[in-house]
Amino acid sequence: MIELIDTHIHLYDSQFDSDLTDVVAEAKRSGVAGVILPSIDSTTYLAQSTLCESLGGYAWEAAGVHPTSVADNWRDELNFVLSVVDKRDYVAIGEVGIDCYWSQKHLKEQIFVFEEQLKLASDKNLPVIIHSRDSMEVIIDSLKKLKHLNLRGVFHAYSGSYESYKEIIKLGEFKIGVGGVVTFKNSRLADLTKRIPLNNILLETDAPWLTPAPFRGERNKPSYLKIIAEKIAELKGCSVEEVAQITTYEAKMVFRLN
Numbered sequence: 001m002i003e004l005i006d007t008h009i010h011l012y013d014s015q016f017d018s019d020l021t022d023v024v025a026e027a028k029r030s031g032v033a034g035v036i037l038p039s040i041d042s043t044t045y046l047a048q049s050t051l052c053e054s055l056g057g058y059a060w061e062a063a064g065v066h067p068t069s070v071a072d073n074w075r076d077e078l079n080f081v082l083s084v085v086d087k088r089d090y091v092a093i094g095e096v097g098i099d100c101y102w103s104q105k106h107l108k109e110q111i112f113v114f115e116e117q118l119k120l121a122s123d124k125n126l127p128v129i130i131h132s133r134d135s136m137e138v139i140i141d142s143l144k145k146l147k148h149l150n151l152r153g154v155f156h157a158y159s160g161s162y163e164s165y166k167e168i169i170k171l172g173e174f175k176i177g178v179g180g181v182v183t184f185k186n187s188r189l190a191d192l193t194k195r196i197p198l199n200n201i202l203l204e205t206d207a208p209w210l211t212p213a214p215f216r217g218e219r220n221k222p223s224y225l226k227i228i229a230e231k232i233a234e235l236k237g238c239s240v241e242e243v244a245q246i247t248t249y250e251a252k253m254v255f256r257l258n
Helices: 020-029 042-054 074-084 107-124 136-145 162-168 188-195 222-236 240-255
Strands: 004-006 032-037 059-063 092-097 128-131 152-156 173-178 201-203
Touching: 004 201, 004 222, 004 240, 020 032, 020 222, 032 042, 032 222, 032 240, 042 059, 042 074, 074 107, 092 107, 092 152, 107 128, 107 136, 136 162, 152 240, 162 188, 173 188, 173 240, 188 222, 201 222, 201 240, 222 240
Parallel strands: 004 032, 032 059, 059 092, 092 128, 128 152, 152 173, 173 201
Antiparallel strands: none
């Protein structure tokens, strides 16, 4: 049996309310040995923490303000993260970052909140889970400014270029999160994955979203992580066992999982 770690999944989302037990059981049968639950904002805190407790050692959680949650009440959201970070056994600060796809109305505030959370990660010696949709240049500017923090973490759902990849790995100990997009027809991520060393890749589903082919359009779930691992093995010309072994080892190192 292969051992996989889903480093980014929103299992606490309401789309899993009706069949969560079956979803988790299926994931375990497919080789998913553990999952990391990223935060969105204060409104998801209770669902996330309750689920993490109910799943025991199967799930780990992160704390953070998602960039699309940076609105008029952004200071309250940032203060909430600062108030809870020491109350639970978090393995990362995330999902944090900058999103220029949905709205740039609060871009200045997004940058400030992102950089404050990078400082928090450094202070707590935790990795960061970075969201960078249509914002890679802005993200890189912040990382350059804070390079002295010696950050580590993962670029979730990486959609940047190979040139950006080469730049970000100089700014911290960063991995690339590869999910269902790698299975899409004519996916740029597939070409990029061929070029990135396997030990710089972490597996993720981002379920219930970003479902891999051939199930695109349906709800995503953690058992589909094996499909992503198989696609990476195909692209790399290696076995799925090798993909599992290396990516799981790297996930445990980045997040310091027990």
